Amino acid sequence: MTGKEAFLSRLRMGGSDGTPVFLRELTLAMDVRGVPTPDVYGPPYNAKLSAACALEFHRMMGHDALTGNMHSYSLHAFGGITKYPEKGTPYLSSPPFADPSLMDGRDPSEIVDQTLEGMSESSGIVAGKLPGVAMVMNVGGPVNTAGNLRGVEAFLMDTMSEPGIARDMVRFGTDVMKEIVSFMGNDVYDTVFLAAASDNPDMLGPEGFLEYSIQSVKEITAFCKDMGLPVVFHPHGNFSADERVPLLYESVSTGIAGFQFGEGNDPATINAELSGKCSVMGGVDSFTTLLLGPDERIRRDVWKFLDVLEGDGHVATCSCSLNRGLPLGNVKAMVDAVRAWGGGE
Amino acid sequence: MKTRVVMVSGPAGSGKTSLVKAISGMLGRFAFMAADEKSERALSGLCEATDHFPMRTPCARPRQFSIRLERLLDSHDVPLVVSEPPGLQGETCAPILNPLFVFEKEKYNLGRLILTLTPEDVGDLRKNDVASQKNRLLIDEADVLVVTNSDAVEDERRPGIEKAVRSFNDACEIIFFSAADGEGAEDVARAVLEGGYSRPLVN
Numbered sequence: 001m002t003g004k005e006a007f008l009s010r011l012r013m014g015g016s017d018g019t020p021v022f023l024r025e026l027t028l029a030m031d032v033r034g035v036p037t038p039d040v041y042g043p044p045y046n047a048k049l050s051a052a053c054a055l056e057f058h059r060m061m062g063h064d065a066l067t068g069n070m071h072s073y074s075l076h077a078f079g080g081i082t083k084y085p086e087k088g089t090p091y092l093s094s095p096p097f098a099d100p101s102l103m104d105g106r107d108p109s110e111i112v113d114q115t116l117e118g119m120s121e122s123s124g125i126v127a128g129k130l131p132g133v134a135m136v137m138n139v140g141g142p143v144n145t146a147g148n149l150r151g152v153e154a155f156l157m158d159t160m161s162e163p164g165i166a167r168d169m170v171r172f173g174t175d176v177m178k179e180i181v182s183f184m185g186n187d188v189y190d191t192v193f194l195a196a197a198s199d200n201p202d203m204l205g206p207e208g209f210l211e212y213s214i215q216s217v218k219e220i221t222a223f224c225k226d227m228g229l230p231v232v233f234h235p236h237g238n239f240s241a242d243e244r245v246p247l248l249y250e251s252v253s254t255g256i257a258g259f260q261f262g263e264g265n266d267p268a269t270i271n272a273e274l275s276g277k278c279s280v281m282g283g284v285d286s287f288t289t290l291l292l293g294p295d296e297r298i299r300r301d302v303w304k305f306l307d308v309l310e311g312d313g314h315v316a317t318c319s320c321s322l323n324r325g326l327p328l329g330n331v332k333a334m335v336d337a338v339r340a341w342g343g344g345e
Numbered sequence: 346m347k348t349r350v351v352m353v354s355g356p357a358g359s360g361k362t363s364l365v366k367a368i369s370g371m372l373g374r375f376a377f378m379a380a381d382e383k384s385e386r387a388l389s390g391l392c393e394a395t396d397h398f399p400m401r402t403p404c405a406r407p408r409q410f411s412i413r414l415e416r417l418l419d420s421h422d423v424p425l426v427v428s429e430p431p432g433l434q435g436e437t438c439a440p441i442l443n444p445l446f447v448f449e450k451e452k453y454n455l456g457r458l459i460l461t462l463t464p465e466d467v468g469d470l471r472k473n474d475v476a477s478q479k480n481r482l483l484i485d486e487a488d489v490l491v492v493t494n495s496d497a498v499e500d501e502r503r504p505g506i507e508k509a510v511r512s513f514n515d516a517c518e519i520i521f522f523s524a525a526d527g528e529g530a531e532d533v534a535r536a537v538l539e540g541g542y543s544r545p546l547v548n
Contacts, residue, residue, distance in 0.1 A: 091408060144402060153400035198402040202433055202475070236403050241475040262403075264437065264482055287407060287440030288545060291447060320404060325448060 002132035003064025045118030141196025145173030
């Protein structure tokens with residue numbers, strides 16, 4: 001069984017010989033070659049360099065699922081200012097729709113720019129070289145995208161004082177997500193991953209989460225399903241407290257194939273509630289365990305998660321995406337710990 | 346010389362800003378990074394400089410903290426920055442401080458991670474609701490726990506509060522503090538000025 005087969009089997013809540021590992025290497029793979037961030041992002045986006053980074057990262061880690069490109073949410077297509085620190089992670093320093101009237105006359109299809117084309121080309125190169133590895137398309141979640149377009153603080157204010165604007169932003173963001181999925185397509189990719197840190201009931205409140213996130217996730221999941229692409233939803237926030245468990249059920253009701261929980265959740269509760277309903281992903285904290293090490297602590301924490309989560313439907317991940325600066329040796333220690341769990345190696 | 350950075354965390358309403366305000370006269374020259382504009386205004390005129398964090402997506406908090414800190418220190422040469430965390434005020438702080446510890450240790454001297462909780466917060470720790478789950482995580486990472494509103498806590502209740510905290514963190518210093526009568530203020534000031542960030546590094 002290849003890593004890709006194992007990953008996809010687990011997404012269907014099936015089993016596999018070992019635990020598949022998914023690393024969302026958004027910008028970390030640039031550290032393997034030590035390339036400056038602007039060398040990849042340009043403009044123009046350098047697809048070949050991006051692919052070379054992803055491939056070398058895979059040679060080092062040997063993981064089973066990856067994104068295959070150095071990621072950018074590409075929202076500069078709508079204006080605003082995106083910064084590309086020399087050795088850092090790209091970030092929006094000024095959101096495109098800080099003034100919401102700037103959304104007028106813009107079309108979600110504008111997201112398909114040279115950067116997105118470059119990311120797609122990079123993933124195509126990687127998929128061609130690694131046919132046994134699952135390709136995962138990283139797409140910002142509904143509120144994540146809306147928040148990045150508008151500015152998170154302004155968006156949250158909108159939900160209270162100008163809900164019409166908040167709804168328009170999520171509508172626009174959802175259409176952007178569809179444009180990305182349509183363009184990136186199902187030739188190269190096996191799965192869509194909704195990276196949704198701001199689709200977060202801690203920020204939006206449970207009602208806001210249902211209104212702004214869940215409705216849109218339902219729509220995008222149906223859209224992806226029509227293309228044969230299963231969806232993994234990765235919201236942040238607390239889903240394991242008693243009053244939040246119903247939000248897990250609401251998330252599953254959208255038709256997602258997998259749910260990745262973020263930091264601060266109780267894995268046993270999440271697993272018990274979602275077992276048999278969808279694939280469960282999650283694991284060690286990226287900013288504590290994985291950042292600090294040492295190897296023994298990483299192994300101990302990885303095994304703690306596997307003791308609770310391993311079984312049909314589980315894919316090992318860390319708590320969030322992997323970005324520049326994270327010690328590569330610590331990520332390797334995480335993958336090795338997964339492989340060694342239960343005496344596998 | 347390295348700038349000392351001290352994080353004061355805690356859920357909304359637990360008394361972070363009041364704590365810093367109460368001890369501001371004991372800290373010497375310092376700057377204050379607030380969780381929001383309202384908290385920033387509360388320290389206006391009581392320290393050398395203030396700034397606040399706009400709300401960002403949770404993944405961006407570590408980067409946001411580093412960028413705002415650098416910006417503040419570019420314009421104000423102060424030996425100490427006391428900061429509330431960016432974000433929702435219920436999220437853990439180790440993910441924010443660890444990158445500074447790993448990547449910017451030449452620039453910053455990280456002080457102890459100080460957590461404020463009300464006696465009611467501590468009393469609810471065993472509950473399985475969102476607030477209590479988060480408070481347990483916040484206690485787990487703290488170097489110092491400040492129990493605020495201590496003027497409303499009788500002496501006989503204090504051992505019970507300490508015992509409840511010890512189930513989740515057996516190493517942190519516990520200080521009872523009251524902005525109303527000044528109890529514990531000198532101890533909190535000492536906690537800000539002395540000692541280093543340690544709990545998340547060995548936990």
